[in-house]
Amino acid sequence: MKKNTIRLNHIVLAAAVLASVAGCSKPGVAPGPAVTNPASVIDPAAPLLGRWSGPEGTFLLVEGEGGKYVVTVQNLDGPRTFDAKGAGDSVTFVRDGKTMTIKPTNGAGTGMKWLAKRKDCVVIEAGEGFCRD
Numbered sequence: 001m002k003k004n005t006i007r008l009n010h011i012v013l014a015a016a017v018l019a020s021v022a023g024c025s026k027p028g029v030a031p032g033p034a035v036t037n038p039a040s041v042i043d044p045a046a047p048l049l050g051r052w053s054g055p056e057g058t059f060l061l062v063e064g065e066g067g068k069y070v071v072t073v074q075n076l077d078g079p080r081t082f083d084a085k086g087a088g089d090s091v092t093f094v095r096d097g098k099t100m101t102i103k104p105t106n107g108a109g110t111g112m113k114w115l116a117k118r119k120d121c122v123v124i125e126a127g128e129g130f131c132r133d
Contacts (some may be wrong), residue, residue: 030077043067045086048102052122052130055114060122060130062091062102069093073124100124107131 017121035048043066052060067086071093072079090103107118111128115121121131 015119043086044089045091048091048122052132054130060102
């Protein structure tokens with residue numbers, strides 16, 4: 001039984017080595033770009049999905065896939081839901097006749113002093129930001 005386990009470990013190791021070698025480029029051919037998150041290649045706005053927290057119980061929720069989203073914005077007046085679409089690494093929706101864009105930023109980029117030191121954030125417009133960290 002122990003020999004079979006050792007032999008299986010060698011097979012797994014050999015397969016891993018072959019897989020990494022197969023990724024090497026041929027001489028004279030530049031390697032392609034590294035892909036770190038396959039979902040973001042298919043849907044560049046995928047990192048915006050999920051719940052983002054703001055001050056005083058406010059939040060932003062982005063749900064969906066493939067460029068079609070539903071956005072819920074909870075502010076002090078209560079939640080509002082909007083149909084949205086992907087626009088590169090951003091998400092756009094229409095609120096009160098105005099096109100709004102949810103885009104990634106840091107805390108300082110939200111324009112909100114209580115989020116200023118945060119790193120993983122989004123902003124809809126100055127003074128309307130949400131963070132995850």
